[in-house]
Amino acid sequence: MTRPLPQPDPATSPYWNAARQHRLLLPKCTHCTRVHFYPKAICPYCSADTFDWSEASGRGTIYSFTIVKRAPSPAFEAQLPYVVAIVALDEGPCLMSNIISCDPDAVHVGDPVKVGFLDITDEDTLPVFELLKTSK
């Protein structure tokens, strides 16, 4: 049983297509040049409506996190316990992701992280994050 997967739409398919190539892209306003996330039809900073896509460094810090102890559906049961976090990217925007490849108890607010890519199927790749420092 696979987890629920993103269903890209015309506004988000560049993001998911790039993820499949293991690149993290953010929408960048062609008017004010600021990046934002999640993708909007209207720039949250200047209300313009045209965007390019800009590659992010993939570096950020953990703004907040939670260790999930009960699965929302059977698809997630095998992964328990797992970390759901909000990552503040160095470029400014935040996003939700998993912190993987670590003891969940080693995760703290403020920890630096870097992006990785989890290929779920041939068609679906999720950006995920790993702790930059090794835990004690």
Next chain:
Amino acid sequence: MRRRAAIVGIGESRVGRVPGRSSLQLQADAASAALADAGLRLADVDALMTTPLRVERWNMPAGVVAHHFGIRPAYLSTVDLAGASGVAMISQAVQAVEAGLCDVVLCVVGQNLLSHRSRADAVKSMAEGGSAHPQFEVPYGPLVPSLYALIAQRHMHEFGTTEEQLAEVAVAMRFHASLNPNAHKTDPITVDDVLTSRPVSTPLRVLDCAIVSDGAAAVVVTTHDRAKDLKCDPVYLLGQGLGLRHSHVGEHKDLTTTGAVDSGAAAFRSAGLTPSDIDVAQIYDCFTITVIVELEDLGFCKKGEGGSFVENGRIRLGGALPVTTHGGLLSGGHPGLPGGFFHVTEGVRQLRRTAGARQVPNAEVALVHGNGGVASVHATLILGRNSH
């Protein structure tokens, strides 16, 4: 002279596990109780407001319910601001009456969320039901409690809020529910019980989370002139406000401050009152952290001090600010969108002095606050016994 609206009737179905009643039957139970309370009949009703259900899909929900009850409406509206729907609906009902669009509004909401399928099914459908962004959040596996846990964790990081302080909220709500004959969960609990309850999504445990219930509530709003001829004590809307600062929690950059800052400020400004004027605060409590953040954002304490504010019984009946005196979503009952409506019915009871063992002595002014999404959309009412 300007038309003035008043709340003249409240009603609830049985709340808790209520097998064998459909959503519409539960709504009919609540509507009949509210109309009887007001001394009105269905034939007097010319407007209906409701919410969508989560357990069934209805095309035009307000039309479905109005027709089911045999109402020939002059005004219909389906309100969906998630958990803030109940509070926002009262504002809109008052506006509709004061604008002269209708004379008697029946606001009715309810569903059999617990008995419709199963609690596990309710948890799954909520996790994938829109609180988490379908593309950017759901694939990472958050429960609805996880989304609020992210707020709690950040609040603890910034302000030193403790799990014991979160637990105090759950204990107060259970105490209030134990005094409410229509509450779902009434066995008293302690802080230790909360701290040793099953972990769900750190730092939240199962007793930090709202329950899942069946139930319905209804409120009748009409004109001040008509209220004078009715048998009940009318309650008046003194102020109202709405606020929204984010929709999905993963993209928000200040998780510990919410749109309740804006809804509360607008409500107090329009009422010409301040937090110190509030005798009882019916604050939305989907999770323990929600109450702490809302107390801060509504101005009952400073940002970061919500944890210490809820200690030592301050938000319990008999404390300095009794909060959510029916037991709330944490213990009183939570049938989904209708959950926030019980905060309204209890606020009205408190002002009419009919809350029985839960009565706040001499309650004159009540604040009712609803929160929808993930601390996203906020609606605040200030209700009074006198029309000012």
